[in-house]
Amino acid sequence: MASSALTKSQMCGLLARCLRFHIVGAFIVSLGVAALYKFGVAEPRKKAYADFYRNYDSMKDFEEMRKAGVFRVGKSIK
Template sequence: MAAGLLTKPQMRGLLGKRLRFHIIGAFVVSLGVAAMYKFGVADPRKKAYADYYKNFDAMKEYEAMREAGVFQSVRPKGE
């Protein structure tokens, strides 16, 4: 009698039903990860570069490297 009460398992359309659920879940998770990367990594990095180059003086950096002897083809001042 107990065996008669069990329902038959769904076989037709089971793959499609499960794929639909998992594809929607994967899409939502990927959007979440993309948003976290954009707001957690990309935007702060852009802001850091903008802040760095806002007051950057290329000639001052060049003179500092030249005095330190970084370049092989440029003599330091005074030689």
């Protein structure tokens, strides 16, 4: 009857308890990092592209590059 008075070993179920804690923690951290990336990198980048293309004139840009000599007709670049 002395065996019924013994407490359960602390090692029993320890791995499952630790894994449950770490999986939940990793999930919360990954959601936080994803949110930080979305609002800290992706949204400002989309806004910067939208601002750039709002007033972008491709023909004006082409003419500036042509005047600068970017396009060489008939000459091969070696």
